[in-house]
Amino acid sequence: MTGVDDMVPLPLRVTSAVIAEQLRERILDGSFAPGEQISELQLAAKLQMSRGPVREAVQRLAQEGLLVNHRNRGVFVVELEVGDIEDVYRGRRAIEKEAASTVYERGIPVGLAARLQEILHNIAQYMNAGDWKKLAREDLYFHETMVEAAQSPRLSRMFSTLAAETMLCMSAFDERYIRPPTAVEEHERLLHRLLGGDLSEMLAEIDRHMSDAVESLTNARRERDGDRSNV
Template sequence: MDGVASRVSASAIYESLKEMILSFEIYPGSRITESDLAAFFGVSRTPVREALQRLAQEGQVSIRTKQGCFVRQISISELAQFYRVRTAIECLSLEIAARSMAKEALWALAREWDPAHCSGAATDLSLMVQKEESFHMALARGGGNHALATYLNDINERIRVIRRLDFTAGFRIERTYEEHHRIVCLLLEGDLAAAKTLMTDHILQSEKFARSVTLEQLARTENGAARSAMR
């Protein structure tokens, strides 16, 4: 019974901490301790330790021997590099999908991302990110190159911290539906070059908007921390 309770608590703590990190409630680079978190959540240190280890595996925190646990820093230049790699992978996935992905699967994607369905789109940021990632993963897997899908998934893990901010504005969700739908339609029409051009621009605009919101969030959080320190 205690083991089950511990696993449930660890899972709940993991989800809460991850949301706090992704929403900048816990500032990047902050040192967090098992004892403080255990007191905050009203649990023992065991489920907290399990949650932190899971976050460390995802790269959300780093656990340093004799120093403690630190929330990952956000490097805008590093994220830009990941986005460049992502663009290359996504364009390659389009090339392979154009040759090998079943037309029925492409039509299914086109229907799923029909802009007419945008009004019922997920309003939860995490759910929208999952849905958006699933589109790109479907194209990567659709051509049958599993290594490509693995690399793309790794990139997704690394940029998710700012990717979710791309959907903080409603117009970005609408545009995502429009562009996803158009990319698939271009593949169905046999216009690979246009599909790759749109995919490249789609990723670039997503990165620009997410980066802008990230910098605003960081500045807001830093200013808030400075004001608190002065009180």
């Protein structure tokens, strides 16, 4: 079975955005494996669609960094290398530090702490249940909520361009990356620093969080590759 088999037919007047959403979900849940080729013809046939909207959806996901077009070979699901992981988190570090600075400048929005605390509760629940996919999504939602608190459409838009690649990074390694109980503790520290009122400490905590994430993902990648080499 390939990722195409998990796709479902769509109404005739559906937009490319809906196709992209379904395809994105199948990439992030592992139905399409890293390095797997994506055939527009197969997708169009499975979805019972013309190739035009499918092509637009594929191009959209290529712009998001989930697909890569190799000339004369076709389109493939991206397989992130260590350098790619570092670059994704380099971009996130810059965005989240600027968002934190803006929040301190404008003031912490009413209700932000309660929203983040609720997300922390969900992270703990999913961690205890071993539901790594949902945990990864809540992890990302925590950071997205912090960026949105800056009330900067452009910062939020820049963050969203890295969101899918971040999910791909995290979901690829499951418990190899998310080491209990660090998922909860690390985000609790971020919340504590945010509410503590010291911007320099908050920025330093973001630096630590991003560096730890890169280290964990890099180690998880090497561990996974080591397992594959022993098969």
